[in-house]
Structure formats: C-alpha cells, structure tokens
Amino acid sequence: MDFERTMQLLNEKKYNIIKSELGNYQTADIAEFIEELEEKQALVFFRLLPKEIASEVFSYLSVDRQAEISALANEKELANIVADLYFDDKVDYLEEMPAYVVKKILRNTSEAERKLINQFLAYPENSAGSLMTIEFVDIKKELTVSEVLDKIRKTGPNKETIYTCYVTDSWRHLLGTISLKELVLADVNTKIEDIMHTGPIYVNTHDDQEDIADTFKKYDLLAIPVVDNENRLVGIITIDDIVDVIEEENTEDFYKMAAVAPSDEEYINTGVLALSRKRIIWLLVLMISATFTGYIIKSFESTLSSVIALSAFIPMLMNTGGNAGSQASAIVIRSIVLGELSFKDIFKVFWKELRISLLVGSVLGFLNFIRIFFLERYSFPIALTVSATMLFTVVIAKVIGGMLPIIAKKLRLDPAIMSTPIISTIVDAVTLIIYFYFAMWFLKISV
Amino acid sequence: MDFERTMQLLNEKKYNIIKSELGNYQTADIAEFIEELEEKQALVFFRLLPKEIASEVFSYLSVDRQAEISALANEKELANIVADLYFDDKVDYLEEMPAYVVKKILRNTSEAERKLINQFLAYPENSAGSLMTIEFVDIKKELTVSEVLDKIRKTGPNKETIYTCYVTDSWRHLLGTISLKELVLADVNTKIEDIMHTGPIYVNTHDDQEDIADTFKKYDLLAIPVVDNENRLVGIITIDDIVDVIEEENTEDFYKMAAVAPSDEEYINTGVLALSRKRIIWLLVLMISATFTGYIIKSFESTLSSVIALSAFIPMLMNTGGNAGSQASAIVIRSIVLGELSFKDIFKVFWKELRISLLVGSVLGFLNFIRIFFLERYSFPIALTVSATMLFTVVIAKVIGGMLPIIAKKLRLDPAIMSTPIISTIVDAVTLIIYFYFAMWFLKISV
Numbered sequence: 001m002d003f004e005r006t007m008q009l010l011n012e013k014k015y016n017i018i019k020s021e022l023g024n025y026q027t028a029d030i031a032e033f034i035e036e037l038e039e040k041q042a043l044v045f046f047r048l049l050p051k052e053i054a055s056e057v058f059s060y061l062s063v064d065r066q067a068e069i070s071a072l073a074n075e076k077e078l079a080n081i082v083a084d085l086y087f088d089d090k091v092d093y094l095e096e097m098p099a100y101v102v103k104k105i106l107r108n109t110s111e112a113e114r115k116l117i118n119q120f121l122a123y124p125e126n127s128a129g130s131l132m133t134i135e136f137v138d139i140k141k142e143l144t145v146s147e148v149l150d151k152i153r154k155t156g157p158n159k160e161t162i163y164t165c166y167v168t169d170s171w172r173h174l175l176g177t178i179s180l181k182e183l184v185l186a187d188v189n190t191k192i193e194d195i196m197h198t199g200p201i202y203v204n205t206h207d208d209q210e211d212i213a214d215t216f217k218k219y220d221l222l223a224i225p226v227v228d229n230e231n232r233l234v235g236i237i238t239i240d241d242i243v244d245v246i247e248e249e250n251t252e253d254f255y256k257m258a259a260v261a262p263s264d265e266e267y268i269n270t271g272v273l274a275l276s277r278k279r280i281i282w283l284l285v286l287m288i289s290a291t292f293t294g295y296i297i298k299s300f301e302s303t304l305s306s307v308i309a310l311s312a313f314i315p316m317l318m319n320t321g322g323n324a325g326s327q328a329s330a331i332v333i334r335s336i337v338l339g340e341l342s343f344k345d346i347f348k349v350f351w352k353e354l355r356i357s358l359l360v361g362s363v364l365g366f367l368n369f370i371r372i373f374f375l376e377r378y379s380f381p382i383a384l385t386v387s388a389t390m391l392f393t394v395v396i397a398k399v400i401g402g403m404l405p406i407i408a409k410k411l412r413l414d415p416a417i418m419s420t421p422i423i424s425t426i427v428d429a430v431t432l433i434i435y436f437y438f439a440m441w442f443l444k445i446s447v
Numbered sequence: 448m449d450f451e452r453t454m455q456l457l458n459e460k461k462y463n464i465i466k467s468e469l470g471n472y473q474t475a476d477i478a479e480f481i482e483e484l485e486e487k488q489a490l491v492f493f494r495l496l497p498k499e500i501a502s503e504v505f506s507y508l509s510v511d512r513q514a515e516i517s518a519l520a521n522e523k524e525l526a527n528i529v530a531d532l533y534f535d536d537k538v539d540y541l542e543e544m545p546a547y548v549v550k551k552i553l554r555n556t557s558e559a560e561r562k563l564i565n566q567f568l569a570y571p572e573n574s575a576g577s578l579m580t581i582e583f584v585d586i587k588k589e590l591t592v593s594e595v596l597d598k599i600r601k602t603g604p605n606k607e608t609i610y611t612c613y614v615t616d617s618w619r620h621l622l623g624t625i626s627l628k629e630l631v632l633a634d635v636n637t638k639i640e641d642i643m644h645t646g647p648i649y650v651n652t653h654d655d656q657e658d659i660a661d662t663f664k665k666y667d668l669l670a671i672p673v674v675d676n677e678n679r680l681v682g683i684i685t686i687d688d689i690v691d692v693i694e695e696e697n698t699e700d701f702y703k704m705a706a707v708a709p710s711d712e713e714y715i716n717t718g719v720l721a722l723s724r725k726r727i728i729w730l731l732v733l734m735i736s737a738t739f740t741g742y743i744i745k746s747f748e749s750t751l752s753s754v755i756a757l758s759a760f761i762p763m764l765m766n767t768g769g770n771a772g773s774q775a776s777a778i779v780i781r782s783i784v785l786g787e788l789s790f791k792d793i794f795k796v797f798w799k800e801l802r803i804s805l806l807v808g809s810v811l812g813f814l815n816f817i818r819i820f821f822l823e824r825y826s827f828p829i830a831l832t833v834s835a836t837m838l839f840t841v842v843i844a845k846v847i848g849g850m851l852p853i854i855a856k857k858l859r860l861d862p863a864i865m866s867t868p869i870i871s872t873i874v875d876a877v878t879l880i881i882y883f884y885f886a887m888w889f890l891k892i893s894v
Contacts, residue, residue, distance in 0.1 A: 276807050
C-alpha cells in the first residue's frame with residue numbers, strides 16, 4: 001500500500017479513486033495508514049471503507065484510535081462496526097472504551113448478547129476465558145460430511161475459523177474434532193462419528209494463557225476448544241491471539257530480568273508517573289540490599305585502608321561475578337520457560353555449572369594474575385588475592401545463578417524473578433567477603 | 448496419554464493392546480513418550496506405530512532420538528519414514544544426521560529429490576529458504592472452484608496445509624491466493640481469477656526469519672508464500688514453524704541481554720566446553736572494561752584514603768546506577784523489537800527517561816540522605832555527596848540506557864547488544880567519576 005499516494009488522494013478529496021483502490025490493500029496496512037492520520041481525517045477515511053472490511057480494519061487499530069473513532073462516529077455507524085467484530089475483539093474493545101461509548105454501544109445490543117458480554121468481561125485477565133471467541137463451527141456426530149459442509153457454507157462467513165469443527169452432544173459436551181482438511185478429503189456420505197478425533201485437546205476457561213500457549217506449541221495447533229467447569233464447549237482460542245500471548249509473556253520475562261514490574265501498556269503511551277512506579281520498587285529493594293554490601297566494605301575498612309590498592313579491583317570483581325551469575329541464570333530461566341529443564345535436572349545443572357565455572361574462572365583468574373603481577377607489577381600476595389577471588393567468585397556466581405531459578409520454580413515462584421539484579425546483589429556480597437578474607441590471609445592483615 | 452500404563456504394556460510385551468490404543472493418542476504425546484524410553488525399547492515401540500502417523504511422530508522427536516532410531520532401523524524402514532516427512536522436516540533432519548545415515552537415506556531417494564534437497568540445504572540458516580516446505584497447493588487462475596476442490600481432494604493428503612491455495616501462471620509466478628474457507632463458501636462454478644486475492648503478501652527465499660515472523664504477526668497469517676529471485680513461487684512457510692522462530696529470536700535476545708553468545712542448542716544437551724566458550728568472550732570484554740573502572744578508583748586513591756568511609760557507598764551507587772540503566776535499556780530494546788519504537792521517537796524517549804529519572808533519582812537520593820545523615824550520623828558533606836551522586840547517576844543511567852539501543856538500531860546494529868552488562872559497565876565508570884568529583888567538591892579534598 002502506497003501511503004504517500006493515498007494521503008495525497010485523501011487531501012485532494014478524491015474519495016472515489018481511494019474507494020476503487022481499497023480492495024487491493026491488506027486490512028492490516030489500511031489500519032496502519034489510519035493510525036498515521038489526524039483524528040478527523042481518520043474518521044473521513046474510515047467512512048470510505050466498504051462494510052465487509054470496516055470491522056476487520058477497526059479490530060487492527062490501536063485502543064486510542066478506536067476510542068477516537070468511536071467518539072466521533074454516530075450511533076448507527078458504531079453499531080454496524082461493533083456488530084461485525086468477532087466476539088473476542090468486541091469484548092477487548094468494550095473493556096477499553098470509556099463508559100459513554102460503552103453505553104452508546106450497549107443500547108444497540110440485544111439482551112442476550114449483553115448478558116454474554118458481561119459474562120466474558122468477568123473472566124480473569126490472562127485466562128482462557130478472556131482470550132476465547134464464540135464464533136466456531138459446532139456440529140453433531142450423527143451428521144454426514146456433506147451435511148456439515150452445507151452447514152459451514154451457511155454459517156461459515158461469520159466464524160473466526162472454520163478449519164476445525166467441534167463435535168458436541170445435546171448438552172454441549174465436547175466429543176471430538178474434525179478438521180476442514182479431513183472434511184474436504186473425506187467421502188461426502190461418511191458419518192462424522194466415524195472420522196472424528198475423539199479425546200481432543202482442550203482447555204478450561206480459567207486456565208492460564210501461558211499454559212495454553214505451551215499447549216499450542218506442543219501440538220502445533222491452529223485453534224483450541226475451551227470448556228467451562230461443567231465440561232461444556234463455550235468457545236475457541238485461535239493461533240493469532242496465542243502469538244500475541246507468547247510475545248506478551250516474553251515481554252514480561254524481559255521486564256522481570258531487568259527488575260521492572262511488568263506492564264501491558266506500550267512504553268511510548270505510558271505516563272512518566274506510571275513508568276516510575278514500575279521501576280522504583282525494585283530499585284529500592286536492590287538499593288537496600290546493596291547497602292549491606294556497603295556494610296561489608298565498612299566492616300573491613302581497616303583491611304582496606306592498610307592496602308588501599310585493594311579497592312581498585314572491587315568493581316572488576318563485582319562486575320565479573322554479577323555477569324557470570326546472570327549468564328547462568330538467564331540461560332537456566334529460559335530453558336525452564338521453554339520446558340527444557342525441570343527440578344529433576346537440578347544436579348545436572350549443578351554439575352554442568354560447576355565445571356563451566358571452574359574452567360571460565362581459572363582462565364579469568366590466570367589472566368588477571370598475569371596482568372596484575374607481571375604487567376602492573378603489584379605484589380605477589382595482591383595478585384594472588386585478586387586471582388583467587390576471581391576464580392571463587394565465578395564458581396559461586398554461576399552455581400547460585402544456575403540453582404536459584406530451578407529452586408524458585410520448585411517453590412512455585414516465577415523463575416524469572418531470580419534475575420540479573422537479584423543474582424548480582426547476592427553475588428556482590430559473597431564476592432566482597434571472599435575478597436577480604438583472602439586479602440587478610442594472603443596479605444597477613446589482621447582486622 | 449497414560450505413560451505409566453503404556454510403559455507397563457510395553458514391558459509386558461502386550462503389543463496388540465498398545466496398537467489398538469495408539470489411535471486415541473496425540474502424535475506429540477507419543478513422541479514425548481518415546482523420548483523417555485531406552486534406545487532399544489524406543490525402536491520397538493516406534494515399530495508399533497501405524498504407517499500413517501509414524502513419520503509425524505518421528506518429526507516431533509529430538510535430534511538425538513531421531514539419530515538413534517535412524518541408526519538402528521533398517522534401510523527400508525528408514526526409507527518409509529523419510530518418504531512421508533514433509534520436505535522442511537526432511538531437510539532439517541538430513542542436516543542433523545551423521546554422514547552414514549544420510550548416505551543410507553539418499554540411496555533410496557530419486558535423482559530429482561536429491562537435487563532439491565541439496566538446493567534447500569544451501570539456503571542460509573535463518574532464511575526463508577531454510578524454513579519453507581514444498582508441499583503446498585498451487586492452482587491456475589482459469590480453474591473453477593469445483594475443479595480446485597477436486598484437485599485438493601486428489602493431492603491434499605500430502606500437503607502440509609491446504610488452507611491457502613496459491614495461484615500461479617505458467618512460469619510459476621505468484622498471481623494471488625485463495626483460502627479454503629473462501630473456496631468452500633463460494634459457488635462451485637466461480638472462476639478462481641474472479642475471487643482470488645491479488646497482490647498477495649510474500650517473502651523472498653533470502654529474507655531473514657525475524658522479518659518473516661513480524662510479517663506473520665502484522666497480518667495474522669497461517670502461511671506465507673516464498674518466491675525466488677525470479678519471483679517464482681518455490682515454497683511456503685507455515686505458522687507452526689514461525690512460532691518456533693519467535694521463541695528462538697526471543698531466546699537470542701535473552702542471551703544477549705545476559706551477555707551470552709546465542710546458541711540454537713538446548714542447554715542440557717550442550718557440552719561444558721561449548722557453553723564456556725559462549726560465555727567467556729563477553730566476560731572477558733566486560734572484565735577489561737571494568738578494569739578501567741578500577742583505574743578510576745586508583746586515580747582517586749588519595750581522595751579515597753583521606754575519607755575511607757566513601758568506599759562503603761560505592762557498591763550501592765554502582766548497583767543502583769546499573770539497575771536503573773538496565774531497566775531503561777530493557778524496556779526500550781523490547782519496544783524496538785516489538786515495533787513500538789523507532790529512531791524518530793528518540794527525543795520522546797529522551798524526554799520521558801529524563802523525567803522518570805529525575806523523579807526516581809530524587810526519591811532515592813532523598814532516602815539515602817535521611818539514612819546517611821540522620822540514621823547513620825555521617826557528616827553532612829558525605830551525605831550530600833552520596834545523595835547528589837545517586838540523583839545524577841540515576842539520571843545519566845536511564846538516559847544512556849534509553850538512548851543507546853535506539854542509536855544502535857539506527858546504526859543497523861542489534862539493539863539487544865546494548866544490554867544490561869554493557870550499560871552497567873558504562874554507568875559504573877560515570878558513577879565513580881561523578882562520585883569522586885562531588886566528594887572533592889563537597890568535602891574540599893584536593894587530589
């Protein structure tokens with residue numbers, strides 16, 4: 001889609017040309033174009049869209065733009081847009097709109113749909129219920145393939161996906177599934193019960209979205225049925241929403257790893273106060289823990305003042321320790337999230353991190369000895385103190401970094417909370433204690 | 448699938464019962480079960496699988512298990528498995544197998560397929576070519592809907608997805624697409640050219656997998672066509688592979704954020720030497736940079752030795768600075784990756800981070816002043832030095848942390864390299880310089 005050309009046509013009010021060209025564009029591109037327009041122009045352009053694609057374009061728009069268009073549009077226009085939204089998009093949209101827009105919409109909604117909307121709004125955030133939609137094809141097992149294909153032809157245009165059909169009994173219990181591929185390939189007179197897959201994979205309305213995403217990944221699904229507590233089929237979740245969930249969960253882990261409270265909002269649209277609040281809590285916690293590191297230094301003040309040279313190596317030792325620990329924790333956290341590691345592997349991780357750290361620590365310690373003793377010509381005890389601390393720090397950092405996320409997982413905590421900043425803080429303290437004890441030992445300093 | 452029960456049946460050699468029950472299980476679950484068996488048992492169990500699902504189960508197995516089964520299976524068995532693999536899985540598999548297994552397989556492969564395999568093996572890693580498969584439905588625009596449905600019925604069983612059909616001309620140029628949903632819903636006598644979507648979204652064989660994943664996310668696709676440099680349709684990529692790509696790219700970003708060289712291998716299956724190599728390079732680089740931080744301390748040694756109390760606050764200041772910077776960089780990196788931020792937003796980010804850091808830094812500085820002056824009863828100049836350094840450090844850390852990833856992106860570098868360890872190292876040095884200058888100023892110490 002040529003944004004510049006369309007913009008020019010819009011400015012020149014050549015609406016007919018725009019209309020004739022709209023058919024060639026992807027709805028996602030049209031939405032992107034609308035995002036770049038000014039408020040009033042956005043509505044003008046949106047009104048040019050043919051009815052068939054207006055709702056789809058609308059569902060791609062940002063919440064802010066949706067709100068602006070909803071505020072400017074008249075009641076009938078709004079009713080049309082909302083009527084054609086898929087139910088999951090509709091619920092998401094209503095959740096975000098200001099009260100007066102919601103009111104405007106609900107006036108044009110049937111009693112039954114209003115009830116359903118309220119029911120969906122009540123599902124907990126991040127649950128299957130909050131992700132699912134109701135536009136799926138449900139069929140009875142007694143039907144033949146040709147009868148089902150007829151049903152799809154009649155009801156299909158309004159379904160979010162027709163690629164899997166769900167077989168239910170009269171109490172709406174889920175009995176099995178059959179894919180459109182199988183329907184198309186099967187003999188038209190076959191009965192559904194003879195070819196359907198029994199024992200289908202499904203989730204409960206209250207299941208967590210992260211687990212659902214794992215199920216999609218494991219079974220390479222395009223959609224999954226959702227049942228309520230009475231095992232009745234109430235909705236489906238489609239892969240496009242799961243892709244968003246995967247990115248959301250990853251973002252959350254990234255934030256945790258950097259000690260930021262997670263957020264659903266886009267950075268650029270979030271206010272300074274809200275962003276500050278999400279950051280200051282962890283900074284405070286970590287600052288207080290780092291204060292203890294300061295107390296360690298203070299309690300060894302006499303060691304430090306008698307060999308002031310020791311202080312010059314503290315940043316390097318603390319940094320390397322922190323980095324070594326965060327490397328191990330990041331790898332282990334990620335492996336747990338991807339399902340490659342679990343608690344039963346704890347000794348394997350311990351043994352692996354021990355060997356890695358002995359190897360890496362020895363190399364770093366050795367290089368430091370060369371630099372400090374031969375190149376910078378410090379005394380032998382100082383070089384030895386720094387090198388030995390380096391080795392021990394790397395070993396302890398990597399073992400702690402590797403163990404803590406697994407232990408957190410076992411304690412049903414999120415492994416990602418054992419992130420870089422926490423590991424660094426722990427390792428810092430350990431590093432300093434080792435350093436000063438080695439210093440007293442090798443340098444024969446008494447406290 | 449009840450693993451324990453199946454295991455018992457296997458041990459009791461009740462193969463017929465197992466066979467009769469296999470139909471109720473998901474292929475992904477069967478593969479998971481096979482992973483837990485011993486080598487010989489795995490082959491025994493694998494031989495029980497009906498031919499229709501054997502290849503699918505095989506494609507879900509880990510590379511190690513695939514290699515073991517391939518080594519133990521006879522040539523005919525292996526030929527059967529490989530023949531039914533989708534082409535993308537086949538290429539991935541051949542890429543990983545030892546030479547003698549590959550030889551065993553290629554003996555049973557036609558000349559034409561061998562050529563195609565070699566062509567696919569030549570595509571660069573992480574390119575569209577390395578992800579695509581050749582089992583797609585291609586049709587001519589002159590056909591009617593019913594002719595196409597007939598064609599799908601004939602060739603469909605061997606296609607990875609039949610949910611999108613690709614319309615090509617006689618030179619195999621991609622003209623348009625039509626979904627199975629549209630085919631099923633359309634009148635059977637309609638010509639394809641009248642209902643196909645022209646201007647389809649496609650990628651080139653050499654496009655990077657990260658960009659392709661972004662395209663999937665933007666347009667909510669289930670599959671995307673891949674064309675070669677002459678614009679001929681050569682394959683398609685399906686959403687299940689893209690979900691894997693998304694997780695792979697996220698893992699890479701997690702590793703970069705923790706200063707680990709990225710890797711495709713699972714942690715638990717990677718050797719100690721390989722893991723050490725992936726970690727030591729960055730540790731070395733960061734250790735050397737941290738050495739400079741040490742030089743800063745050394746050059747202010749006289750300041751430090753005249754007021755030794757100053758050293759106790761260094762870890763807290765450095766840690767808080769590093770954490771404040773890594774918070775900003777993680778958020779900005781993630782926003783860039785998700786396409787929410789670009790270079791044009793650089794001033795917005797600057798202004799936002801400046802305000803956040805002034806707010807957060809003031810609070811932290813103020814709390815430190817209270818603690819140091821009132822609670823711990825240090826002198827006023829010392830409390831002022833620490834508090835003022837805290838404020839300035841947080842401001843500089845957040846602004847640097849926010850700016851560097853955007854600048855990296857502009858310079859066509861991966862923003863994720865501006866990760867926690869690098870930001871911390873830069874911020875450490877800046878923090879110390881500020882600290883010592885404030886100390887000299889407020890404490891009237893001359894160097």
